[in-house]
Amino acid sequence: MPVRATKRGDARTPLSGEYDVIVCGASFAGLAVARELSGSGARVLLLDRYEIGEKQTSACAAPTEFLENLGVAGAIRQTFSDLVIHRRQAHGGRETMKTYRWHLPWTFSTFDYREICALLKEQSPDVPFETAKVEGRTGETIRTDRGDLTAPLIVDGLGWPRYLSESGQRVTPPNARVSRGLEVHPDGSDSDLELWLDPKYVRAGYSWNFPAGDELRVGVGSFDPHDHVKRPTQELAADLGLPAERWQGNWIPHKMRKPTDGIVFFVGDSAGHCFPTTAEGIRPALYFGLACGRELRKVVEGRQTRAQALDRYAAFCDEHLYAFRWLLRVQNMVGRLNRYPAMDTALDIMDRQSFVTWSFNHYLNITPPDYVLDGPHGDRFRTPLAAPVAVAA
Numbered sequence: 001m002p003v004r005a006t007k008r009g010d011a012r013t014p015l016s017g018e019y020d021v022i023v024c025g026a027s028f029a030g031l032a033v034a035r036e037l038s039g040s041g042a043r044v045l046l047l048d049r050y051e052i053g054e055k056q057t058s059a060c061a062a063p064t065e066f067l068e069n070l071g072v073a074g075a076i077r078q079t080f081s082d083l084v085i086h087r088r089q090a091h092g093g094r095e096t097m098k099t100y101r102w103h104l105p106w107t108f109s110t111f112d113y114r115e116i117c118a119l120l121k122e123q124s125p126d127v128p129f130e131t132a133k134v135e136g137r138t139g140e141t142i143r144t145d146r147g148d149l150t151a152p153l154i155v156d157g158l159g160w161p162r163y164l165s166e167s168g169q170r171v172t173p174p175n176a177r178v179s180r181g182l183e184v185h186p187d188g189s190d191s192d193l194e195l196w197l198d199p200k201y202v203r204a205g206y207s208w209n210f211p212a213g214d215e216l217r218v219g220v221g222s223f224d225p226h227d228h229v230k231r232p233t234q235e236l237a238a239d240l241g242l243p244a245e246r247w248q249g250n251w252i253p254h255k256m257r258k259p260t261d262g263i264v265f266f267v268g269d270s271a272g273h274c275f276p277t278t279a280e281g282i283r284p285a286l287y288f289g290l291a292c293g294r295e296l297r298k299v300v301e302g303r304q305t306r307a308q309a310l311d312r313y314a315a316f317c318d319e320h321l322y323a324f325r326w327l328l329r330v331q332n333m334v335g336r337l338n339r340y341p342a343m344d345t346a347l348d349i350m351d352r353q354s355f356v357t358w359s360f361n362h363y364l365n366i367t368p369p370d371y372v373l374d375g376p377h378g379d380r381f382r383t384p385l386a387a388p389v390a391v392a393a
């Protein structure tokens with residue numbers, strides 16, 4: 001679990017300077033941008049209020065192939081080829097639990113946050129990192145608690161709040177298009193990646209147990225930000241016979257936002273790059289981070305202007321709007337049906353291998369793993385997992 005490592009007191013020396021690119025936020029989105037700029041010769045600075053990998057923000061599950069192509073498979077803790085879904089059904093006043101096991105056409109892996117961040121950062125050794133709290137922006141100047149920094153190219157990878165927006169687009173939950181998620185990380189092991197579509201825990205949303213080697217990540221997500229998730233998370237942990245300890249949670253955007261605003265590039269949660277329905281935000285944060293980094297690289301190498309990069313990045317994000325809107329429709333439907341028998345019928349209809357294969361392949365290809373290999377580093381970092389895949393007993 002995270003141990004606070006952020007510099008304090010005297011170690012927090014003043015910071016100033018001019019850069020070509022300032023990447024604010026050193027989690028999935030920011031680290032992906034930095035990776036694509038590495039080797040360009042540009043003066044890039046990466047900032048975060050915490051040390052890299054210090055503060056885990058998710059259950060850390062993503063499609064294995066994406067992680068392999070990115071060269072971070074070394075952080076994987078466990079890999080799953082099936083998704084197990086538990087559904088509480090009420091018929092004739094009697095409640096039963098029905099379990100579906102869907103065999104996926106590709107695998108999902110859980111990983112260690114600190115390790116994946118370290119592996120990603122190793123791919124941009126020429127990009128300096130500083131711990132500083134970003135407090136705002138005026139034009140090309142970023143204000144931090146350690147001083148002001150300037151750059152013509154600025155990336156906001158600071159997560160859902162959209163700190164660096166200039167046109168009043170800051171996100172203010174619960175009155176915003178966000179979901180909320182909370183989880184506990186007790187010690188333990190399990191062999192299945194499990195979801196619960198059980199209104200006992202959450203009215204509009206779902207619950208999960210993601211095993212990661214010797215740790216379980218057990219939590220509840222609500223599509224409605226007004227619904228609290230602490231009590232249901234405690235309840236789910238208790239039902240699984242687990243202690244509710246080592247908490248982490250956050251708001252999760254479920255609507256794509258403008259990917260640029262003024263001169264700022266927004267990437268990951270700050271741009272709403274998190275899939276509705278599944279709340280899978282890591283893969284899109286990495287994917288759009290790579291896209292943004294590639295556009296910025298062309299600017300620092302003199303191959304396009306900042307205005308062209310802003311336009312091209314925005315157009316690239318917009319190409320994915322259709323899929324995000326579809327997933328939002330599915331999320332709204334699940335939210336509405338979850339308490340009713342219609343959800344049982346929907347799951348029964350989906351419970352066919354042909355449907356599972358078709359739908360999950362479509363889902364993967366919204367942000368396809370091959371995209372990783374198209375960039376300036378090609379397949380240089382690729383680390384395929386050794387077969388057979390290890391799972392906990």
Ligand SMILES: Cc1cc2nc3c(=O)[nH]c(=O)nc-3n(C[C@H](O)[C@H](O)[C@H](O)COP(=O)(O)OP(=O)(O)OC[C@H]3O[C@@H](n4cnc5c(N)ncnc54)[C@H](O)[C@@H]3O)c2cc1C
Nearest residue numbers: 025027028029049058059060061134159181268269281282
């Ligand atoms: C409980 C929960 C479980 C989840 N599980 C999964 C999952 O299993 N798989 C999945 O794909 N997605 C999951 N998600 C969603 C996923 O965590 C996010 O979509 C993803 O982390 C977005 O990455 P990001 O880099 O855009 O932002 P973040 O990971 O939120 O990173 C933002 C970075 O900015 C830094 N920062 C913030 N403010 C400042 C500031 N003012 N100054 C300096 N630095 C700052 C932070 O320290 C952080 O490093 C989950 C979310 C939650 C809440």
